[in-house]
Amino acid sequence: MVALLLASLTLMTGVPWVTMMDWIGQATLWVLDMAGWLALTPLRWMMGSASGARRQRAVNSDREDDELDSGETMNSPNPVAESVTETAVQRTERSLAARWMEQSRETLMGWVDAVAEKSRAWQRKRCLETDTGDLLDAAVAVPPVDANDAQELTIKPAALQSPVASAECGSIAGEGRHSVRIEPIFNLPSASVELLEPQAVVQPSKETTVDRSISDLTLVPVLSTHSSSTNASPLPLTASCEEQDEIIPPPQPASRTRSKEAVADVPATPVTPAEPVSLTQSRTVAPVTTAARRVAPPRPSIPVVLPPLELLDSPLLRTTGYGSDLLDEMSRRLESLLKSFGIAAQVVAVEPGPVITRFEIEPAPGIKVNQISNLVKDLARGLSVTSVRVVEIIPGKSVIGLEIPNRKREIVHLRETLESLAYAQSTAPLTLVLGKDIGGNPVVANLNKMPHLLVAGTTGSGKSVALNTMLLSLLYKSPPRDVRLILVDPKALELSMYEDIPHLLTPVVTDMKEAVNALRWCVAEMERRYRLMAALKVRNIAGFNRKVLDALDAGEGLADPFWNPDNAEIPGEIAVLQPLPFIVVVIDELADMMMIVGKKVEELIARLAQKARAAGIHLILATQRPSVDVITGLIKANIPTRIAFQVSSRVDSRTILDQMGAEQLLGHGDMLYLPPGTGLPQRVHGAFVDDHEVNRVVEYLRQTGAPDYLDDVLAEPQG
Structure with a gap:
């Protein structure tokens, strides 16, 4: 440390280090001299005072002897002797003070001169x-x-x-x-530097x-x-x-070459003297080849190949559940039933659909909605139907809805919903097709706005078919460069047919421990994307992709700000940022995962649900056991968008939707869809897709390209 300090001071001040050491030694000697002087001054003063006191005691003893010789008594007072003694003491004190002042002045003047x-x-x-x-x-x-x-x-x-x-x-x-x-x-x-032209030197005599x-x-x-x-x-x-x-010959410097004996064995080679170079002559310097880091060229664009709609079955002709005459007759019967229970109401509109028909009734003033809701079973018995659902609030209308199932149920095919104008005009890469509403209109949702989806329903309610419908709608809308999938299937039956499609980030996960590793990787990928978006000063994945694509279109790729040369595919090339795809994680059975792993899954899902929207990572969770130990409060608080299929009790309906109604559904794809930002569920009839249709689409996708799996997705965490 002392050597480094001296070197730094030498570089800053330009003073040689030997001179600095001389100064430090002189300063040290001066400090020791001053410390010694300060320590000895009180001793000298004390010694001077002690000698003066001894001399005063000697004078007093002599005077006492003289008084005894003269015959004077010891007890008789002598004012003259006392005054003389006091005067001598004062003179001694003044002489000591003067001597101390003189010594101090001489020492100070000597120090100043030095x-x-x-x-x-x-x-x-x-x-x-x-x-x-x-x-x-x-x-x-x-x-x-x-x-x-x-x-x-x-x-x-x-x-x-x-x-x-x-x-x-x-x-x-x-x-x-x-x-x-x-x-x-x-x-x-050094020796590699070329010497300039030698000049004549005057030799001294x-x-x-x-x-x-x-x-x-x-x-x-x-x-x-x-x-x-x-x-x-x-x-x-x-x-x-x-x-x-x-x-006097100068000393030879230490050399790192071989010894004299080794040099003697090597035959001497003539050395050609270097030609003198003129300082004014221009020289052409060859460009130096260095291992400079260059930006890698952008990857070539792969043509988008989407599966054709011909791979899906064509829909059958639509048949209406009720005719106009029958609907008019049912309206009159409904009014008479309500009147028999003491409720005055009038049917103002009828809206037939593929699965149910909704009657809009306007009650008389003073009639409460609860009075009609309590008559649900009586109305179903009077109309000879399986169930009646009361819609207490219809947005934009002042009527009450009564939903009655059709006698002949119509099948909603996936192909007709994919051919609809709503799906074709949607430009979002995460467009989901749910089915049709009670009026027969296709229902299309954007997973990016949800941003996560919770699906629950009993066995046979159509939950797995709804997952296939959502996945196929994603595969028909987006290529692998835009959407990547992570499928978790504990039953190893429902989602295993999607194996080896190019959209997958990893093979279909059937082990729950690997599923936890996949969720943990999603959390790490979310953090990495957040760092990239912060470096580019964008707020979400859409802004990031737009900025990267604009740079690629201009021919100037954006270099990766977190590029690591150790992980580079080609040494010396800086990776260019590419558009980041959306990542959709589909878990078919959340209850099984919660039973095996427990709190780890809940914490990872909650963290992804809180922050993963801006990073382009979305969750679709499905479970057939909608209980509070599976759909916990932490999951419900972070996943506002939910789909409830038929459940067995009102408690399960409240667990999923926070309200009743799912227990009155018909099953086989009949669902209540709760959009984000609203508390009113929408009744939707899910689209149906058969297994052979899914196999045809998956086989076509396998022929278009091989999957690009990432080994880090299922890898165990280090440490």
């Missing part, structure tokens, strides 16, 4: 070192000389010890303790005497005769104050 002398000596040394630095700079500026013509100029030891030389060379140093130093010059050009001070001397670089143009050594600098009678 400081002034030190300052003058430092100034003289500083001037001498400045002149010596100028001489060294002049010596470095002198070009190197030829090995055959150069002579070494050294300081003669006898000359430095002679009185004349001491007088001449020490005239500048004054009274300083140290003689003039010549500091060596380091970091000279032996008869010539140097009659000048050291400030006027010139430092000459000396080239060793043993060195060549291909093996140059640092050049020693010498100075002289006397005649150049004797030449």
Whole structure:
């Protein structure tokens, strides 16, 4: 640390380190001198006081002896003697104070004179070192000389010890303790540097005497005769104050080459002397090839190949559940049933659908909705249907809805919903097809706006078919470069048919421990995407992809700000940012995963549900056991979009939707869809897709490309 401190101070101030050590030693001696003086001053004063007291006691004893000899009694008072004693004591004290003041003044004046002398000596040394630095700079500026013509100029030891030389060379140093130093010059050009054209050097004669001070001397670089143009050594600098009678060869520097015995075995090869180069002549320098990091070219675009709609079955002709005459008859019967229970109401509209028919009734003033809701089973018995569902609030209308199932149920096919205008005009890559509403209109949702979906229903309610419908709607809308899938299927039956499609990030996960690793990887990928979006100053994945695509269209790819050369595919190339695909995680049976893994899954799902929307990661969770230990409050709070199929009790309906109604559904795809941002569920009839249709679409996708699996998705966490 001390060496580093001295080196830094030398570089900053330009003062040699030897001078700094001299200053530090002088300062240390001065501090010790002052400390000793401060410690001895009280002792000297105390010793002076003690000697004065001894002298006063001796005077008093002599006077007492004189009084005894004169015959005076000891008890008789003597005012004159007492006054004389007091006067002598006062004089002694004044003399001690004066002596202490005189010593202090002399010490202070001596210290001031010493400081002034030190300052003058430092100034003289500083001037001498400045002149010596100028001489060294002049010596470095002198070009190197030829090995055959150069002579070494050294300081003669006898000359430095002679009185004349001491007088001449020490005239500048004054009274300083140290003689003039010549500091060596380091970091000279190495052997690979080409020497400039040698210039003529005036050789000094032996008869010539140097009659000048050291400030006027010139430092000459000396080239060793043993060195060549291909093996140059640092050049020693010498100075002289006397005649150049004797030449002292410079010491040979330590070399990292082979020993003399090894060199003797190698045959000598003639060395061609380097041709002189003119400073004014222009030289063409060849470009230096360096391992510069270059930006990798953008990846070639792969043509988008989407599956055709011909792979799906064509829908059958639509048949209406009820005719117009039958609907009119049912309206009159419904009014009479309500009147028999004491409720005055009138049917104002009828809306037939593929699965149910909704009657809109307007109750008389003073009739409460609860009075009609309590008559659900009685109305179903009176109309000879399986169930009746009361819609208490219809947005935009002041009527009450009664939903009655059709006698002949119509099948909603996936192909007709994919051919609808709502799906074709949707540009979102995460467009989901749910089915049709009670009026027969296709229901299309955007998973990016949900941003996560919770699906629950009993066995046989159509939950697995709804998952197939959603997945096929994604595969028909987006290529693999836009949407990637992670499928978790604990039953190893429902989603295993999607194996090896190019949209998958990993094979279909059937082990729950691997499923936890996949969710953990999604969390890490979410954090990585957040760092990338922060580096590009965008707020979501759509803004990130737009900025990257604009740069690629302009021919200037954006370099990855977190590029690591150790993980580079091609050494020396910086990866170019590419658009990030959306990642959809589909879990077919959440209850099984919660039973095996437990709280780990809940924490990972909650974290993804809270933050993964902006990163483009979305969840679709399905379960057939809608209980509070599976659909916990933490999951419900972070997944507002839910789909409820037929359940067995009102408690399960409240667990899923926070309201009743799912227990009155018909099953086989009949669902209540709760959109985000609203508390009113929408009744939807799910689209049906058969297994052979799914196999045809999956087989077509396998032929278009192979999957690009990531091994890190299912890898165990390190540490």
